[in-house]
Amino acid sequence: xxxxxxxxxxxxxxxxxxxxxxxxxxxxxxxxxxxxxxxxxxxxxxxxxxxxxxxxxxxxxxxxxxxxxxxxxxxxxxxxxxxxxxxxxxxxxxxxxxxxxxxxxxxxxxxxxxxxxxxxxxxxxx
Amino acid sequence: xxxxxxxxxxxxxxxxxxxxxxxxxxxxxxxxxxxxxxxxxxxxxxxxxxxxxxxxxxxxxxxxxxxxxxxxxxxxxxxxxxxxxxxxxxxxxxxxxxxxxxxxxxxxxxxxxxxxxxxxxxxxxx
DNA sequence: CGGGATCCGTATGGATACTG
DNA sequence: CAGTATCCATACGGATCCCG
Numbered sequence: 001x002x003x004x005x006x007x008x009x010x011x012x013x014x015x016x017x018x019x020x021x022x023x024x025x026x027x028x029x030x031x032x033x034x035x036x037x038x039x040x041x042x043x044x045x046x047x048x049x050x051x052x053x054x055x056x057x058x059x060x061x062x063x064x065x066x067x068x069x070x071x072x073x074x075x076x077x078x079x080x081x082x083x084x085x086x087x088x089x090x091x092x093x094x095x096x097x098x099x100x101x102x103x104x105x106x107x108x109x110x111x112x113x114x115x116x117x118x119x120x121x122x123x124x125x126x
Numbered sequence: 127x128x129x130x131x132x133x134x135x136x137x138x139x140x141x142x143x144x145x146x147x148x149x150x151x152x153x154x155x156x157x158x159x160x161x162x163x164x165x166x167x168x169x170x171x172x173x174x175x176x177x178x179x180x181x182x183x184x185x186x187x188x189x190x191x192x193x194x195x196x197x198x199x200x201x202x203x204x205x206x207x208x209x210x211x212x213x214x215x216x217x218x219x220x221x222x223x224x225x226x227x228x229x230x231x232x233x234x235x236x237x238x239x240x241x242x243x244x245x246x247x248x249x250x251x252x
Numbered sequence: 253c254g255g256g257a258t259c260c261g262t263a264t265g266g267a268t269a270c271t272g
Numbered sequence: 273c274a275g276t277a278t279c280c281a282t283a284c285g286g287a288t289c290c291c292g
Contacts, residue, residue, distance in 0.1 A: 013228030014153045014221050027140045040274050078273050087231050094227035095140050101220035102139030105213050166254050177286055204253050
């Protein structure tokens with residue numbers, strides 16, 4: 001994963017934000033968590049195609065970035081719950097117009113929200 | 127670069143949008159073009175650190191995605207001008223809240239817009 | 253000037269097996 | 273269940289040379 005943050009500084013806020021959500025599955029993770037807090041296994045099912053390692057890495061980074069909160073319960077069947085922090089909620093809101101743009105301009109018919117993992121069929125309209 | 131579009135389809139609009147702006151320098155390019163149409167050389171100067179090849183690739187992809195328009199003038203000193211399409215303008219607008227989020231949450235003090243010498247004091251090309 | 257072609261290093265992500 | 277460890281593939285980005 002991103003070994004370390006961009007050394008110097010960001011050129012702009014978008015640049016900075018992109019560094020946070022740059023992972024391949026991050027926005028999908030955020031999206032799933034936007035619905036409800038999730039356990040690791042749930043998340044894995046909600047984000048089809050992601051592997052444990054990558055999911056784990058992404059979650060760790062999102063946690064470091066203050067986007068998700070990780071609550072660990074020291075129980076016998078280990079239980080961990082991930083949820084969005086206020087900052088994460090704000091990020092998701094900021095992401096909304098971008099999602100609208102994507103739906104409008106690149107993939108008409110894309111669902112608005114389907115954390116269960118629905119994939120639409122369709123081709124590039126361009 | 128992205129050899130081909132994501133095989134199946136996108137899970138959501140954000141997912142789709144991310145595929146469009148996923149390149150390392152794309153948002154910076156968009157940002158520069160948001161100010162004014164630019165020639166290749168200008169762009170290269172506006173996006174410090176990017177190499178010709180990558181800039182070229184990114185521009186080509188952005189063009190394929192209908193984000194930028196490429197106007198080629200068959201003159202003796204070859205001249206090409208890149209500009210944002212309406213779709214590109216819309217994308218930039220959709221990116222705005224994300225930029226605001228980034229400025230607020232990850233890099234306080236990041237400038238709002240400075241496409242001229244995008245280099246912020248102290249910024250360091252990777 | 254505006255790139256295309258080539259070669260190459262690295263970061264990112266994937267598969268699988270294993271552990272607390 | 274919730275990860276970690278290891279190995280591996282490749283996409284991405286960079287340097288350089290070259291051409292219209």
